[in-house]
Amino acid sequence: MDAELAEERVLQAEIxxxxxxxENPPAPWEEKSRVKSFQAIHxxxxxxxxxxxxxxxxxxxxxxxxxxxxxxxxxxxxxYSRQTEDLTSTEMAEKSIRKxxxxxxxxxxxxxxxxxxxxxxxxxxxxxxxxSAVTDLNIIMEPTECSELSEFVSRAEDRKDLFMFFRSLxxxxxWFEYRKRTFKHFKEKYPDAVYLSEGPxxxxxxxxxxxxxxFELVIVWRIQIDEDGKVFPKLDLxxxxxxxxxxxxxxxxxxxxxxxxRTLLGVLGIEAxxxxxxxxxxxxxxx
Amino acid sequence: MAxxxxxxxxxxxxxxxxxxxxxxxxxxxxxxxxxxAQERVLGTKIQKLRHLRDDLKAAVRHRRGSVKACIANxxxxxxxxxxxxxxxxxxxxxxxxxxxxxxxxxxxxKLTSRGVCVCINTAFEGNLLDSYFVDLxxxxxxxxxxxxxxxxxxxxxxxAKYLQTNIxxxxxxxxxxxxxxxxxxxxxxxxxSDFAALLTGPLQxxxxxxxxxFTYKLDPGGQSFPFCARLLYKDLTATLPTDVTVTCQxxxxxxxxxxxQRASHETLFCTKPLHQVFASFARREKLDMSxxx
Numbered sequence: 001m002d003a004e005l006a007e008e009r010v011l012q013a014e015i016x017x018x019x020x021x022x023e024n025p026p027a028p029w030e031e032k033s034r035v036k037s038f039q040a041i042h043x044x045x046x047x048x049x050x051x052x053x054x055x056x057x058x059x060x061x062x063x064x065x066x067x068x069x070x071x072x073x074x075x076x077x078x079x080y081s082r083q084t085e086d087l088t089s090t091e092m093a094e095k096s097i098r099k100x101x102x103x104x105x106x107x108x109x110x111x112x113x114x115x116x117x118x119x120x121x122x123x124x125x126x127x128x129x130x131x132s133a134v135t136d137l138n139i140i141m142e143p144t145e146c147s148e149l150s151e152f153v154s155r156a157e158d159r160k161d162l163f164m165f166f167r168s169l170x171x172x173x174x175w176f177e178y179r180k181r182t183f184k185h186f187k188e189k190y191p192d193a194v195y196l197s198e199g200p201x202x203x204x205x206x207x208x209x210x211x212x213x214x215f216e217l218v219i220v221w222r223i224q225i226d227e228d229g230k231v232f233p234k235l236d237l238x239x240x241x242x243x244x245x246x247x248x249x250x251x252x253x254x255x256x257x258x259x260x261x262r263t264l265l266g267v268l269g270i271e272a273x274x275x276x277x278x279x280x281x282x283x284x285x286x287x
Numbered sequence: 288m289a290x291x292x293x294x295x296x297x298x299x300x301x302x303x304x305x306x307x308x309x310x311x312x313x314x315x316x317x318x319x320x321x322x323x324a325q326e327r328v329l330g331t332k333i334q335k336l337r338h339l340r341d342d343l344k345a346a347v348r349h350r351r352g353s354v355k356a357c358i359a360n361x362x363x364x365x366x367x368x369x370x371x372x373x374x375x376x377x378x379x380x381x382x383x384x385x386x387x388x389x390x391x392x393x394x395x396x397k398l399t400s401r402g403v404c405v406c407i408n409t410a411f412e413g414n415l416l417d418s419y420f421v422d423l424x425x426x427x428x429x430x431x432x433x434x435x436x437x438x439x440x441x442x443x444x445x446x447a448k449y450l451q452t453n454i455x456x457x458x459x460x461x462x463x464x465x466x467x468x469x470x471x472x473x474x475x476x477x478x479x480s481d482f483a484a485l486l487t488g489p490l491q492x493x494x495x496x497x498x499x500x501f502t503y504k505l506d507p508g509g510q511s512f513p514f515c516a517r518l519l520y521k522d523l524t525a526t527l528p529t530d531v532t533v534t535c536q537x538x539x540x541x542x543x544x545x546x547x548q549r550a551s552h553e554t555l556f557c558t559k560p561l562h563q564v565f566a567s568f569a570r571r572e573k574l575d576m577s578x579x580x
Contacts, residue, residue: 004326008333012336018344059375062386064398065386065396066386068403069389069394072455077388134414137413163408
């Protein structure tokens with residue numbers, strides 16, 4: 001009796017399932033066609049094709065626009081979403097004032113730096129004007145080791161300066177890549193003389209000469225972002241010299257070296273100045 | 288076509304009929320009966336349920352087959368079309384959204400038949416301000432078809448320097464000028480609208496907003512002499528003045544406290560945005576008033 005009762009339950013469940021299948025066809029295309037009706041599918045022949053082609057054209061056009069913008073700004077945005085919240089109270093509405101809060105989220109990358117931004121924009125529309133202001137800005141960046149960048153990021157967040165963030169980021173990364181390329185170039189050209197403590201991404205380059213042990217020139221190349229978001233390189237020369245040499249240095253050339261280096265930079269530019277430093281220390285090797 | 292839908296309807300009708308039969312037999316089985324009688328009723332019930340289930344399954348299979356046959360008569364490409372279209376639509380929506388997002392970088396644009404129309408958005412301290420556009424024609428040489436840049440911004444100069452060699456540099460440089468102008472204008476506008484009470488005369492300004500002249504008092508309606516300020520912004524890419532002179536109208540010999548104030552005001556105007564300096568004046572005034580009362 002129990003077995004039969006169980007079977008009865010199973011059968012009723014199966015029937016219920018099949019019944020549901022009758023009312024709601026499971027296959028998605030079947031549901032679509034239900035909405036469109038089977039006749040519509042027959043008609044799809046001419047209409048469907050053109051709208052798909054249109055879409056492809058539109059997509060192609062917009063994608064090339066995107067690629068142009070990405071090249072122009074140096075920023076590659078990959079995702080964006082937004083939500084809008086109407087904060088207009090009835091009192092405000094009576095005075096024809098409208099208040100809207102927008103929440104935006106976007107993410108992307110600028111070369112090797114990836115960012116994720118969440119910000120809010122408050123729009124207030126009254127009879128005279130529309131004002132829009134960024135009321136909150138949160139920035140997450142990877143990699144986080146770039147200390148030069150993290151200070152800049154907090155400043156941008158405090159000032160809620162979106163545009164400055166992107167503009168400065170673009171220039172910072174350009175300088176970063178240029179420094180990397182330059183260091184790499186010198187390392188490859190003078191593998192024995194040049195050493196980079198943290199690889200091509202390090203912010204300093206050391207020059208040593210096998211024939212002059214004890215002497216060392218270190219060029220520190222920092223990329224700074226000032227209060228207005230302007231990005232500029234700052235290069236300094238540090239010297240390491242044996243005691244004896246210091247004593248022999250009557251003209252105080254070594255003391256004056258950092259300052260002379262700055263002058264040299266102004267005259268020759270970065271690459272030529274660095275090259276001349278390497279050549280001066282490693283003169284014999286190059287003969 | 289009706290034949291395809293009919294199995295669905297037919298099946299439902301069939302189902303209803305059988306369900307009625309079931310409820311009738313259920314009612315019958317509610318009458319007290321012997322165990323054997325109950326078993327017999329249950330057995331029959333199970334058989335009927337099995338039949339019903341099998342019929343229904345067959346009907347659904349038949350229906351799916353008919354629909355598939357119908358679809359098969361239609362080009363199979365067209366089914367793929369529906370899915371492809373949806374995927375395209377979704378991708379299109381995504382690309383459109385990302386394009387919109389570029390406005391937040393300060394620089395965005397649209398491709399045109401001639402070249403590109405670039406839109407420069409300006410902002411000052413989080414306040415989103417005016418936008419300007421530059422319509423470029425991609426030809427050799429590159430030229431500006433038309434634009435909405437104000438006439439006092441040195442557009443031709445910037446174009447002469449960078450346009451032909453580096454579009455990016457040209458646009459970023461223009462961005463700097465326009466953002467700075469927007470920022471200066473914003474400060475001057477805010478001073479006029481929010482702190483008119485502290486001004487003793489009209490704010491004199493040039494269209495480029497890089498030369499401002501005004502007189503103000505810290506205690507409006509009070510006995511003190513007004514200050515006279517002149518702000519010059521030599522660097523057109525900056526929003527803070529390069530030259531500031533504050534003088535006191537009224538007396539040649541200023542008491543030391545006035546001199547201190549005058550000097551501190553000069554420093555303030557050099558280091559903080561104009562409307563913020565006045566905001567601090569207004570706050571100080573409120574503080575003083577509260578101390579007095």
